[in-house]
Amino acid sequence: MKKLIYSKFGGPEVLQIAEVPIPAIQETSVLIKVKAVSINPLDWKIRNGEMKLMSGSKFPKGIGIDFSGIVEETGTAVTQYKKGDEVFGILDVFKGEALSEYVIAKEKDIVIKPQNVSFEQAAAMAVVGSAALQIFNTLVDLKKGTEVLINGASGGIGMFATQIAKRKGAIVTAVVGDSGIQAVKDWGADFVINYNKEDVLKGNKPYDVVIDLSGKIPFSKAKQIMKHSSAYVHTAPGPKEIISSFFINLFSHKKYKLLMLKPSPGYLAELRGYAEQGIGIVVSKIYPFHSFKKAYTEVPHGKFIGKAVITMDDLKNK
Structure with a gap:
């Protein structure tokens, strides 16, 4: 073969x-x-x-x-x-x-x-869907009305994160470029920010959860748009992020969460269910x-x- x-x-x-x-x-x-x-x-x-x-x-x-x-x-x-x-x-x-x-x-x-x-x-x-599920099942506390910002929402993880967060009752703000606007609207995003026209860091709206999927908003910048008790999710951490997150989480109410993908049979079964329900x-x-x-x-x-x-x-x- x-x-x-x-x-x-x-x-x-x-x-x-x-x-x-x-x-x-x-x-x-x-x-x-x-x-x-x-x-x-x-x-x-x-x-x-x-x-x-x-x-x-x-x-x-x-x-x-x-x-x-x-x-x-x-x-x-x-x-x-x-x-x-x-x-x-x-x-x-x-x-x-x-x-x-x-x-x-x-x-x-x-x-x-x-x-x-x-x-x-x-x-x-499997990979991107499991990543989205792991974020919401193990890293952040998602409830009805939770304000979630997803930076880079039109990519693979963003596709599932946007739709799953909406199904869990969150209020989702998706940050995308011109080509991603229609997609995230189709996936149910409540608010859409076009990064070519607007700087999300200059907005006045604070978030409970900030998920950076593009690597363009580090925690040092994201914390200015995070609520007092909130969580930031880094989806591609290296040694530097692992070390810095440890010390940040010791002293800050704004938590620095790292996604270290750990697939599970439960995630696959859950994704199958979402697919059968018509998730995009x-x-x-x-x-x-x-x-x-x-x-x-x-x-x-x-x-x-x-x-x-x-x-x-x-x-x-x-």
């Missing part, structure tokens, strides 16, 4: 297609024929070597974390799935390897794909497998609404 790998840290140029054996199934695992794989910032942060402490430096490495596909075979101890089931799920965040014709997953790492979403939409759900899942760019270098060159620098994914359909004729 074909699998995307790299044998040293670097940019998109280190990626290559390898011919490898189909992975052997274990009694507790599921073999899945992959249909689509989501593109996430973690992909290139790990590939660039930015996260060696978590990912290690052993090569070759695969790439891709969340995916959708069709069950090909199940281990003897598997009870929840059978051949032909359409599923979506998430692999080890720091090992990935989803960009492959086949992947092996545990039962807990997949759920049945809702019939009302495409394979491309299903592949786009926008996939604005779809790349065929053999255009992987183009995908990983364009996506880090593009301002896509929602998500971009890679499909495996072009392998049928290869």
Whole structure:
């Protein structure tokens, strides 16, 4: 089978297609024929070597974390799935390897794909949807009427965070560029700020929660628009943020929360429920497998609404 790998840290140029054996199934695992794989910032942060402490430096490495596909075979101890089931799920965040014709997953790492979403939409759900759920389930106290500011709301996490926060009764202000305005309105944002025309930091409205998804509003600036007792969420923390947040949280009522993604079966089941209820899942760019270098060159620098994914359909004729 074909699998995307790299044998040293670097940019998109280190990626290559390898011919490898189909992975052997274990009694507790599921073999899945992959249909689509989501593109996430973690992909290139790990590939660039930015996260060696978590990912290690052993090569070759695969790439891709969340995916959708069709069950090909199940281990003897598997009870929840059978051949032909359409599923979506998430692999080890720091090992990935989803960009492959086949992947092996545990039962807990997949759920049945809702019939009302495409394979491309299903592949786009697990990482960003789990991140949004983790923010609201473990980092901030979200109640009816909670004032939430989401900076960079038109991207992947923002897509789910905006809609889930609204479903939980929050009052959502979405900060986006020109191209994201209609999307966040469709997702239910109560207020929309176009950062090209207005500086949210100069507004008079204070927030209970500030979620910075774009990396453009650090805590040092965000605290001026935060209420006395409030929370700031950083979604891509490094060592510097981990250290500074520890000391800030010791002395300040304005808390500095860090998102360290920890997927769970509960999140996948919850996302499936949201999808069945019709939550909006926008996939604005779809790349065929053999255009992987183009995908990983364009996506880090593009301002896509929602998500971009890679499909495996072009392998049928290869």
